[in-house]
Amino acid sequence: MKVFVIGGSGNGKSAFAEKVAAKFGGKMIYIATMPIYSEEDLKVVERHHKLRAGRGFETLERSQRIEDYPDQGETVLLEDMSTHVANVMFGDGFDDLRNDPNINYEEVVWKEICPFFEREGNTIIVSAEVTMDGNTYDPATNQYIRTLAEINNRIAASADLFVEVIYGIPLVHKGSLAFLEE
């Protein structure tokens, strides 16, 4: 099953995604996209490590390109698209893209994400909602918002289950949560 989990800041997206992963079971791979640039970032990463402790995840830190894909049959939890799109657009390790005048970030990110939908095992992708604060930003940030929104739309279209987590409460936009009760 391919699952897409979205929500706002501090809404309990990770906890819900991990619950789904545990339900799928088997070997669980956690792909962490958050880069560590500051003490505050480190705290966020440590909080997530703590939440996952003892739950049997193998963690792969991928704050640059995602080029390797776990074997079929394993459960993958990829967290999350808002940092990954930021990594691709602004982070280290993508210098070649900066020099391309015709760069289409949406296509770059989608090419990386597609294999997660094509593999046979269970995949859970977490993303964030960033389009609803009514603010206008500098052109680069506006481009980031648009790119992430388009990527979110594409993931939602390909997912079997699409859940928005609102303060810990899952709101299903596509598919069914019945398997969680079984």
Add this chain to the structure above:
Amino acid sequence: MKLYIGGLGHGQAILAEKETGLKPETCSEETAFNAKSIDNFEEIIKEIVKKDGDAQEFAKKLLLENPDVVIVANEIGFGIHPLERRDRRWREQTGRALCILAEGAESVTRVYCGIGQKIK
């Protein structure tokens, strides 16, 4: 406890008043414990974060000491990661405090363009 949430101007306070008969009022951290209906819950968290207080402890205590209160909050967590550290903390702590309230609430209604959806 009944919780109403929605984006700025989506009508959550109006719906809360219509459904509960209680007019939501803006409160401070202290007056929240005696209030019947609290509006702009996120502003209380802003004050707590400003004082380096514990927003999640506040939410737990509020549930325990004012279990019948109606709480209305504006959604602030659906945008770009704020540049200022305090704004980031405010945004995240509001989310975590609302997770605690939602878990303890008898009902959670999300209001979108004036339409309420009871999600719990």
